[in-house]
Amino acid sequence: MEGNGAVQTAVGSVDLKGKIWGESKIVWSIILPTVVARVTSYSTSLVTQVWIGHINKVELAAFGLIMSVLVLFTNGIILGMSSATETFCGQAFGAKQNNMMGIYLQRSWIVNVATVTILLSVSSGVMLCLELWYQAILVLLAGYLDDATVEISAFSFCMTINSLEFMICLSFLSAACIRVANELGRGNEEAAMFSVKVILTNSLIIGILFSILFLVFGKDIPRLLTSDIEVQEAMADLSYLLSISFLFNSIQPVFTGVAVGSGLQGRVAIINICCYYLVGLPVGLLLGFLANWGIKGLWIGLLLGIAVQTMVLGLMIWRTNWQEQVDKVSNRLNQWLLEPSTENDEASVPSS
Secondary structure, eight states: OHHHHHHHHHHHHHHHHHHHHHHHHHHHHHHHHHHHHHHHHHHHHHHHHHHHHTTOHHHHHHHHHHHIIIIIHHHHHHHHHHHHHHHHHHHHHHTTOHHHHHHHHHHHHHHHHHOOOOHHHHHHHHHHHHHHHHHHHHHHHHTTSSSHHHHHHHHHHHHHHHHHHHHHHHHHHHHHHHHHHHHHHHTOHHHHHHHHHHHHHHHHHHHHHHHHHHHHHTTTHHHHHOSOHHHHHHHHHTHHHHHHHHHHHTTHHHHHHHHHHHTOHHHHHHHHIIIIIIIIHHHHHIIIIISOOTHHHHHHHHHHHHHHHHHHHHHHHHHOOHHHHHHHHHHHHHHHOOOOOOHHHHHHSOOO
16 A cells, blocks of 8 residues: 555655646747847847946936836836736637637737737726826925936936846746636636746746846846946845845736736736835835935835735735636626637539
């Protein structure tokens, strides 16, 4: 009996390793091209900022403000409105309703161009807009601190680095969204949760590596990015806070991706409002201006908002009835289902 138990344990271990390896290959087939696309696209702004950083801090501060307003505000709208498409297409693919994917895509084009949307698209837009706009607002607030030129330059530079690493994390968000949507569409909630665990583990590994990198070289990296000594020192002071941000970046997007894949964007939008604007922003203002902690205080407020958001999202996912979500997905897909036309096939069959 003991021998049989050992054999079963060994077989179970092999099966688990095989499942993890198989799921890892699936998620990295999603993550890797998404990382390349997002990072190469966003890194152009970082390269430009580095060049300006070696000119002078006034131009650097101006560029930081422009990037915050234009990139973060507009990206919040575009990414947010598009996330509803990920939900519908992912669930339709999982349910093998492949013909509906093109229909959802066409509807999303109309929604994004005309900005006349269905409820889920509105929730999606609000969800990501609140998150990205929160960061942009903090950069703008840095302009009201003492020695605003240095503060904006350092804060915007660190925010750009954080956002570049966040582009990698957004790829894990996309992977979590797609895999959860696929498996819920198939009616397999256990496979969805297993995929989330694999994605979260991979994301945490990358977050820890980035965090260690900035803890070790946080004093040296600013010298590569700008020639201004004051900006270098201000960035170095934020390096340990930036390393903590990388850890949260590796968790929070995965939780958000689970919510998007499940069609729970409305709940996430409410959580974002409460965590960012009722917790993080007031604390950042208090520490940054009243306690005179400057950009450190603003960044601590940013971290607190993200920390609370991460905990609330984790609790929401843990308490969610996933079988109920499977039923909701099935009802939603059946409600919007359009059967493929067979008229052309019938017309092409010769009469006997």
